Amino acid sequence: MTRTLIFTFLLMVYFSAVSTAGTIQGKISGASGTSVVYVDAIPGKDYPPPPSQSTVIDQRKLAFDPHITVVQVGTAVDFQNDDSAQHNVFWPSINGNKKLGHNLGTWPKGEKRSFKFDQPGVVPLLCNVHPEMSGYVVVSPTPYFAQTDPSGAFTIDNLPDGKYNIVAWHEGKKQQIKSVNVSGTAKVDFDLVN
Amino acid sequence: MGKTWHLGPGARELEAGVQSGRPPSPANVGVHSVTVHGSDLYRLNCQGCHGESGEGAPPEINSLINPVRATAVDAVIDRLKSTGAEIGRAEATKMAQQSRDALLQRLHDGGENMPAFPHLSEAEIHSLLAYLKQLSGIPGNENKQMVVRESPYRIGELIVKSTCHTCHSAVGANPTSQELMDGAIPPLSTLLKRVSEGELIRKVTHGAPIIMGTPPMLYRGRMPVFDYLTPQEADDVYWYLATYPPPESAGHNPAIGLSTQNHFYSAAPSAHASDGKRRAIARAGTQSLQENAESNVRTAFLLGALALFAFLLLAGGLGFTIYELKRLSAESERRKIVRVRASILGFPVPQRDPDSTAASASRARLRQAAR
Numbered sequence: 001m002t003r004t005l006i007f008t009f010l011l012m013v014y015f016s017a018v019s020t021a022g023t024i025q026g027k028i029s030g031a032s033g034t035s036v037v038y039v040d041a042i043p044g045k046d047y048p049p050p051p052s053q054s055t056v057i058d059q060r061k062l063a064f065d066p067h068i069t070v071v072q073v074g075t076a077v078d079f080q081n082d083d084s085a086q087h088n089v090f091w092p093s094i095n096g097n098k099k100l101g102h103n104l105g106t107w108p109k110g111e112k113r114s115f116k117f118d119q120p121g122v123v124p125l126l127c128n129v130h131p132e133m134s135g136y137v138v139v140s141p142t143p144y145f146a147q148t149d150p151s152g153a154f155t156i157d158n159l160p161d162g163k164y165n166i167v168a169w170h171e172g173k174k175q176q177i178k179s180v181n182v183s184g185t186a187k188v189d190f191d192l193v194n
Numbered sequence: 195m196g197k198t199w200h201l202g203p204g205a206r207e208l209e210a211g212v213q214s215g216r217p218p219s220p221a222n223v224g225v226h227s228v229t230v231h232g233s234d235l236y237r238l239n240c241q242g243c244h245g246e247s248g249e250g251a252p253p254e255i256n257s258l259i260n261p262v263r264a265t266a267v268d269a270v271i272d273r274l275k276s277t278g279a280e281i282g283r284a285e286a287t288k289m290a291q292q293s294r295d296a297l298l299q300r301l302h303d304g305g306e307n308m309p310a311f312p313h314l315s316e317a318e319i320h321s322l323l324a325y326l327k328q329l330s331g332i333p334g335n336e337n338k339q340m341v342v343r344e345s346p347y348r349i350g351e352l353i354v355k356s357t358c359h360t361c362h363s364a365v366g367a368n369p370t371s372q373e374l375m376d377g378a379i380p381p382l383s384t385l386l387k388r389v390s391e392g393e394l395i396r397k398v399t400h401g402a403p404i405i406m407g408t409p410p411m412l413y414r415g416r417m418p419v420f421d422y423l424t425p426q427e428a429d430d431v432y433w434y435l436a437t438y439p440p441p442e443s444a445g446h447n448p449a450i451g452l453s454t455q456n457h458f459y460s461a462a463p464s465a466h467a468s469d470g471k472r473r474a475i476a477r478a479g480t481q482s483l484q485e486n487a488e489s490n491v492r493t494a495f496l497l498g499a500l501a502l503f504a505f506l507l508l509a510g511g512l513g514f515t516i517y518e519l520k521r522l523s524a525e526s527e528r529r530k531i532v533r534v535r536a537s538i539l540g541f542p543v544p545q546r547d548p549d550s551t552a553a554s555a556s557r558a559r560l561r562q563a564a565r
Contacts, residue, residue, distance in 0.1 A: 061253065084305035085256060086296035088264075088289060092279035103285060106292035108299065124279070128289045129264045129296060131273055 022159040022182035024144075024166065028152040030192040031170040034068050036138045037154045037190075038145035040165035040177065041120070047142050050074035054114060057125070057135065059087045064125055064135025068171070072143045073120045079104060080112040088128040089113070094139070095121030122169060138169060168192065228349065232325025232339030235318055237422055238349065239311065242357035246422070248329045254307070261300075262323075262330040264293035269332055297323075309356055317342050349427055350434025357420065358382060358431070371410060382435055391432050398428040 028035045054076035058065040060083060071077060081087045086108045094100035100121070104113050106129065117123065117139040125135035138145075144164075146154040161183045168190040169175040180188045230238070236248075240258070244250045249257045263269040270286040270293075281289075301319070304310030314322070317340060324338035344352075359382070366381035368388070374380075380388060389397065396402050401419035403412050420428075 062256070084307075085261070086300060088292060088296070090289065092274060092281055098280065101281070101285075103289055103292075106289075106296045108296075126274075126277075126279075128270060129261050129293050131260055131263075 021157070022161045023185045024156040024159060024164075024180060024182060024188060025185060026154060026166075026188040026190065028148050028154065028168055028170070028190045028192060030190075031152070031173055033171070035148045035152065035154075035168060035170040035190075035192070036068065036070050036140075036145065037148070037156065037166060037168050038070065038138070038140035039142045039156065039159065040167050041141035042162075042164065047072075047144075050143070054078045056080055056112075057137070058082050059089075059127070059133070062130050062133055064127075064133060066135075068136045068138065068147065070138045070140055070145045070147060071117060072145070073139050073141050074116065074118060075139075076114050076116040077137060078112045078114050081107055081109050084109050086129060087133075090126055090128060091123045092126070094119055094123050097121070122175075136171060227343040227345050230321075230342050230344050230349075232321040232323075232328075235322040235342070235352070236325050236329070238352040238427070239314070239322070239356040241422055242360065242418075242420065243308070248326070258326065259330045261293065261297055262326045263332060265290050265297055265323075266327065266330075266332045269330075309359055311356065313351070313355060315342075346426075346430040347434055350430035350432070353423065353427060353431050354382065354434055361417075371405065374404070386432070386435055391429065394432045394435075395425045395428040398431065399423055399425055 024037075024039075026037070028037070050072040055069060055071050056078045057069055057080070059079065059081045062083065062085070069077065079089045086106055088103070088106040090101070090103040092098065092101045100119055102115070104115055107113060117137060120139045120141040123137040123139060125133075125137060127133040144156050144159050146156045148154045159182055163179065163181050166178050166180050166188055167175055168178075170192050173192040173194060176190050176192060178188050178190065180186050240248075243255050244258050248259050248262075263273070267283065267286050267290045270290050271281060271283065274281045274286075298319070300308070301311050301314070303312075321340040321342050324335050324340070327335040328339070361379055362385070363379070363381040365383045368384035369378035369380055385394070393402065397415065397417065398420050400421070401415055401417070404415045405412055
């Protein structure tokens with residue numbers, strides 16, 4: 001554990017040393033509520049590894065809490081049932097690919113099940129028992145991602161300088177990709193249409 | 195709040211008690227059993243909270259419609275189709291099965307506010323599930339509600355353990371009027387000290403104002419009115435409550451607890467049951483088999499008696515008919531002799547109907563013509 005921490009620390013030191021940290025700022029319009037923005041994978045480039053600690057999504061009061069979760073590819077997500085009712089978790093597809101659909105099962109209060117997301121894409125979470133429940137895991141191919149604040153603004157920090165494809169996703173909207181050159185601080189805005 | 199539903203004897207135990215004359219007999223002791231359908235089981239067990247439609251009162255009381263729909267494969271597929279996603283039948287079947295297990299587990303264990311129903315028998319659960327599916331709009335379940343025969347005690351037990359226990363505790367001190375004013379709910383064990391049979395029936399089915407507070411004043415009762423229960427069913431509640439306070443052993447007697455558990459687990463084997471629990475369930479299983487055998491013997495005996503009765507009735511009828519035929523023919527013979535003797539002695543003899551002689555002559559002609 002300590003070794004991992006030291007390694008991560010050294011890695012961060014290394015990255016901050018070799019490149020000046022860049023920032024992407026922007027605003028998403030045309031959609032209300034939380035949107036997700038992430039830096040798409042660039043072939044031949046290595047990124048820091050995903051966190052070893054898993055991310056938790058609660059099932060509470062017949063809802064996935066939080067409704068939208070963003071993780072780096074390779075991160076494990078714990079689905080924790082905090083309702084007195086039993087819940088099921090499944091996703092019919094990832095990024096529309098039905099082959100990646102999966103049924104995690106049905107389990108009672110106080111129990112959790114874990115899944116490691118090794119494929120990037122948008123995972124629509126559903127519960128078979130309660131059709132009113134829905135949630136999303138957005139699996140980012142890179143560790144550079146952000147969720148928008150209520151005004152639609154976002155900031156992605158600690159990004160090495162370079163040329164990137166930025167993806168903007170919003171529930172029920174068509175996702176958009178924009179190219180941006182990061183050198184210091186870059187700005188990119190999205191206007192999501194249906 | 196009465197969350198101690200483990201207290202309270204089972205109906206089977208009470209019936210045995212009735213035979214040995216222990217608890218007081220119900221007024222309807224002549225009625226040995228009543229026929230109930232899944233819809234009745236829903237009414238007796240679920241309607242108190244989930245309402246007639248099954249939609250409950252969210253967020254406090256969840257709707258049971260969607261959890262029930264989730265157990266039907268076609269409903270699962272249709273639902274996903276409506277959201278634009280598609281799913282294979284095999285996967286949908288697996289999810290429906292999981293949802294069914296979850297539903298049965300919920301029924302058995304209860305929830306934070308929902309009482310547990312480990313006392314329901316397999317037949318009752320099957321019949322109830324068919325009605326739940328019908329209520330949830332899943333086609334093909336209209337005729338699947340198995341008919342279950344229940345004793346009046348069982349009806350009382352079902353209502354008390356599901357509906358009454360939600361608010362009333364099983365045992366406790368009889369509250370004073372001041373305590374009632376402060377919000378106390380009288381425990382079930384004291385109810386019969388407070389109300390008569392007629393009063394309880396009226397309170398349950400029509401509602402009744404109560405006297406509360408100092409100085410005593412008439413208040414509209416706080417208890418909901420269960421207008422969907424019949425007076426007879428409310429009476430069954432009264433006679434079930436006549437056995438309160440429940441015997442100390444009732445909640446802790448492993449034999450009773452497990453045999454009821456077995457009814458449930460044989461319907462849905464739980465993956466979470468510990469080994470010890472499973473062994474106990476297996477033990478209870480043999481016990482339940484013995485019970486079944488006993489009831490089979492009883493049924494066979496009843497059927498035999500019924501057949502014997504029907505045979506005797508038919509034989510009696512046949513004997514009587516033969517006797518009557520003999521008697522009547524003997525009588526007509528006697529009359530013929532009397533007529534012959536009378537004609538010999540010159541008494542006036544009633545003539546045969548000339549029409550009938552004409553008719554027999556025409557019949558003879560017809561017979562000839564036929565040849």
